[in-house]
Amino acid sequence: MINKLTNYKNLFFATFLGMLGLIINLYPLPFFANVQFVLGNTFTVIVAILCGPWYALLTSILASSGLMMIWESYHVYLFFGLEAIFIGFCRRRDIYALYSSVMFWLFIGMPLFYFVGNILFNLPADHLPFVTIKQAINSLIYTSIASLLILMIPKLWLFETKIKDKKRRTLSKQMTYFITLMITLTSLFSTLYFNYTSLITQQNLIKQNQNETVFHLSNSGDQYVNHHIKAIENAAQTFSLSDPNKQKQQHALNSLHQNYPGFITMLLTDNNSKVIAGSPLTKFQLTDDMKVNDRDYFIEAFYNQKVFISSVFLGRGFGNDAIIAISAPYFNSNNPMEPQGIIEGSLNLQHFTTIDYDFKQTNTQSIVLTDEKGSIIYASDRLNLEVMSPFDYSIHAGAYKTKLNLLNIHDTDSLIPEFIYASHKMNNGWIIYLVEPFLPLLKLAEKQMFTSFVLLLFALLLSFFISHKISKLLTVPLEMVANQFGQFSEKQISTQVLDENSPKEVYSLYNRLLKSKQQLIAHQLELEETVAIRTHELESANKKLKALVDKDPLTQLYNRRYAEQKFAEIRDYCKRSEQALTVAILDLDFFKQVNDTYGHLAGDECLRQVADLLRQFYKRDVDVVARYGGEEFILILPLSNALSIEQHLNQFRLALAQMTIVAPKTKKEFSLTTSIGAITANADFNKDIDHWIKVADDNLYQAKAQGRNQVRLTIINSDLSAE
Numbered sequence: 001m002i003n004k005l006t007n008y009k010n011l012f013f014a015t016f017l018g019m020l021g022l023i024i025n026l027y028p029l030p031f032f033a034n035v036q037f038v039l040g041n042t043f044t045v046i047v048a049i050l051c052g053p054w055y056a057l058l059t060s061i062l063a064s065s066g067l068m069m070i071w072e073s074y075h076v077y078l079f080f081g082l083e084a085i086f087i088g089f090c091r092r093r094d095i096y097a098l099y100s101s102v103m104f105w106l107f108i109g110m111p112l113f114y115f116v117g118n119i120l121f122n123l124p125a126d127h128l129p130f131v132t133i134k135q136a137i138n139s140l141i142y143t144s145i146a147s148l149l150i151l152m153i154p155k156l157w158l159f160e161t162k163i164k165d166k167k168r169r170t171l172s173k174q175m176t177y178f179i180t181l182m183i184t185l186t187s188l189f190s191t192l193y194f195n196y197t198s199l200i201t202q203q204n205l206i207k208q209n210q211n212e213t214v215f216h217l218s219n220s221g222d223q224y225v226n227h228h229i230k231a232i233e234n235a236a237q238t239f240s241l242s243d244p245n246k247q248k249q250q251h252a253l254n255s256l257h258q259n260y261p262g263f264i265t266m267l268l269t270d271n272n273s274k275v276i277a278g279s280p281l282t283k284f285q286l287t288d289d290m291k292v293n294d295r296d297y298f299i300e301a302f303y304n305q306k307v308f309i310s311s312v313f314l315g316r317g318f319g320n321d322a323i324i325a326i327s328a329p330y331f332n333s334n335n336p337m338e339p340q341g342i343i344e345g346s347l348n349l350q351h352f353t354t355i356d357y358d359f360k361q362t363n364t365q366s367i368v369l370t371d372e373k374g375s376i377i378y379a380s381d382r383l384n385l386e387v388m389s390p391f392d393y394s395i396h397a398g399a400y401k402t403k404l405n406l407l408n409i410h411d412t413d414s415l416i417p418e419f420i421y422a423s424h425k426m427n428n429g430w431i432i433y434l435v436e437p438f439l440p441l442l443k444l445a446e447k448q449m450f451t452s453f454v455l456l457l458f459a460l461l462l463s464f465f466i467s468h469k470i471s472k473l474l475t476v477p478l479e480m481v482a483n484q485f486g487q488f489s490e491k492q493i494s495t496q497v498l499d500e501n502s503p504k505e506v507y508s509l510y511n512r513l514l515k516s517k518q519q520l521i522a523h524q525l526e527l528e529e530t531v532a533i534r535t536h537e538l539e540s541a542n543k544k545l546k547a548l549v550d551k552d553p554l555t556q557l558y559n560r561r562y563a564e565q566k567f568a569e570i571r572d573y574c575k576r577s578e579q580a581l582t583v584a585i586l587d588l589d590f591f592k593q594v595n596d597t598y599g600h601l602a603g604d605e606c607l608r609q610v611a612d613l614l615r616q617f618y619k620r621d622v623d624v625v626a627r628y629g630g631e632e633f634i635l636i637l638p639l640s641n642a643l644s645i646e647q648h649l650n651q652f653r654l655a656l657a658q659m660t661i662v663a664p665k666t667k668k669e670f671s672l673t674t675s676i677g678a679i680t681a682n683a684d685f686n687k688d689i690d691h692w693i694k695v696a697d698d699n700l701y702q703a704k705a706q707g708r709n710q711v712r713l714t715i716i717n718s719d720l721s722a723e
Ligand SMILES: Nc1nc2c(ncn2[C@@H]2O[C@H](COP(=O)(O)OP(=O)(O)OP(=O)(O)O)[C@@H](O)[C@H]2O)c(=O)[nH]1
Pocket: 554, 587, 588, 589, 590, 591, 592, 593, 595, 599, 600, 601, 602, 603, 604, 607, 629, 630, 631, 704, 708
């Protein structure tokens, strides 16, 4: 039941975080070009750490769906799904998420991404390593963030159903991980931030440089054209004022042309459109047939009486350069309303070669100049574009997002931008484009990213190593202290345990513990001594108590309780050695009279002397002589000889009868006798003493009845009686 509840909780948690991941993944952070950072996978890692691989897979599928929506690529499920499972399984083996993420991307993620990318992605081969490394860096970012979030959010520490560590982690391992995590995250963000700002700066510089350059180019172009228009206008005015003398006109045209070498040719017509002067003369045959009445530059200038600038065209007969014709009418000096002809200059637009030449020498920039109709007037050689063909290009607005304007000229359908460009419209409607390849910038970004990755790995290793060392500084001495004080032996104490690198706090802790241990040991010794004395006292008290319990205070003989207890032991012994056992009950005769006649004290004295006599007679260690009660005594005599025992009892009886007792007070002398009832039998007879006593008692009764002062013995067992 509890298990089911846990499953539901985890399922809800994984789904909820998966949805959050999906939403966040819909808005990846743009970095440069087509490089974006996804942060939604942070939640996948959190679920992998808390709930394990399969819930993480669920979260990953949901979060990756966000990426699927914007990137339209199914591969995200593969890589991020595998990553989630990998981190989840590593977690089950107590491996920290950051370590498992590094392992995954180094050994599985990056090779797989590169391999699949080669087959599936529409990327240039040399761009793929960049995207692959970016993917790994991205993963390090969200794994670090996830680990940090788990460390920082108390709710997640207490997450009830989370996977627990199998073994308690050492402080050294924990510290190493936390420090490595912090350093990784810090270096990751700072590297990416600096990369990002450096790329932005780079782009801004390029953009600024391009804008300025294209502006200058445009100005220079404008000036070039205007300068030549002005030259034609001025020349027209000069010719209006001068004599219509052909020779002079030819001469003037020659010198004008010398001043304006930008014109390929210059010509002067009369009012019949006949060319009357030309420069250079070698390119003209000034015959009557050479008329230009069909040319726009004549018609527009002569009939409309204005300065005319033609569209761009390829010079016919004067090379294949693009040119424009600039023409203006000149007038009769006497009648300024009457045009006399036109002056025309064909302006060579190859002039831009000169500007372009500088570019060729210094950088990778190229220029394209188009006329107002979009036809190419001039294009740098390296662009390989045909003059006067339409300038076909596509503005790049694909996945590569930068601050720069991008366009493709040669492969207009490609996803990868070819050129960064800036353009400017000249006064005459022409547009000048400054283009430079995008690839070097991409390469720079790649190089930066690659260097960052290598440095990051290095930093990671270094921080792992250093933090491991630092944490050891604390944990090793602590462990030593723990070991040192783990055993409670005086011998182990040594002040030389900690090396000089141990932190002061640990050293001080060690010294304090050492002091307390010494005090403790001293105290313990004191305690042990006291305990030993007390134990000894207790033992002797116990002995006394035991003696008191077992003995009769008056006679110092054993008491009845002891005798009965001892009986079982003695009987067993006799049984094992197949020896006979005798139990005898002695009852003093007419003892009441002794008391009555000589006093109670005399009775006591009497009992003591009987006891002494008994001790003398029955002094074997194995014999038990006890006071049975009142004036009765019991003898338990193992290893008995059935015949001699009766004799021995009689000897005692006689000895007692002859013993003189002196009454303590009256000092009167008297003597007394005893009746004895006994039984000698094999130990098998009965294990219960009562049966033995019963027989002895019966005999005692007989002895009393038959006159007292006699022994009555029953020998039970034919073997014994035979003896
Ligand atoms: N002084 C003294 N007398 C005791 C002690 N224990 C028992 N007695 C006395 O022993 C006497 C026993 O008397 P009885 O049982 O009549 O037996 P008896 O006088 O010995 O006569 P028979 O046994 O028939 O020979 C009693 O008077 C008891 O008071 C004791 O510890 N000290």
